[in-house]
Amino acid sequence: MPATVYIVIYSLYGHIYTLAQEVQKGLEASGVTTKLFQVAETLSDDVLQKMHAPPKPAIPVIKVDELTEPDGIIFGIPTRFGTMPAQIKALLDATGKLWATGALSGKFAGTFFSTASQHGGQETTALTTVTYFAHHAMIYVPFGFANAHLFDNTEVIGGSAYGAGTIANGDGSRAVSDKEKEIAKNQGENFGKVVATFVNGRSTL
């Protein structure tokens, strides 16, 4: 049976959703089965309107118990004050029963992220999410420097050893670049290979 990986995102302005679609392509290239979810919104329609939020992506909203279904989960996280947004925290804070029963223990976890600026906290966003994985005994899979674009300082390129990333600009005007998409796809493929290795006992890495 193929391994399964869920991609769980929050995306207010679409950057994380764009990265998620590339991560999904990479996962599928590695042979795993994937599903893309978003977390529930916690902001009111009034606030969303004031924030000029576009319509949500047409993907299902994940329920807490669905986190137990896949072999691995990659979280797509748009930075809020250098860490995850409350919408993702609300999902994770609702996993007490799963923690108490060890339901996520041994599952693989990964992260990718988006910030307004290059210096806005991509790495702190990943690292502050790792505490949840540790408490759940999930196995965090970093990306490392598996894609050469992470060494390229000639242009703005998001991402790090912790996962793919994009730089959105404060007004969201910067689109995810081709190199950032490539890194995201690469992360999906590598993550999928790790999970498939665990599930099927073989490695192509």
Ligand SMILES: Cc1cc2nc3c(=O)[nH]c(=O)nc-3n(C[C@H](O)[C@H](O)[C@H](O)COP(=O)(O)O)c2cc1C
């Ligand atoms: C309340 C709030 C806090 C934010 N905090 C940060 C931050 O600490 N660093 C940063 O670079 N961007 C910050 N941003 C910008 C978001 O990270 C950016 O809009 C997001 O990554 C875009 O992803 P999306 O298009 O998927 O929503 C913040 C945005 C909001 C609304």
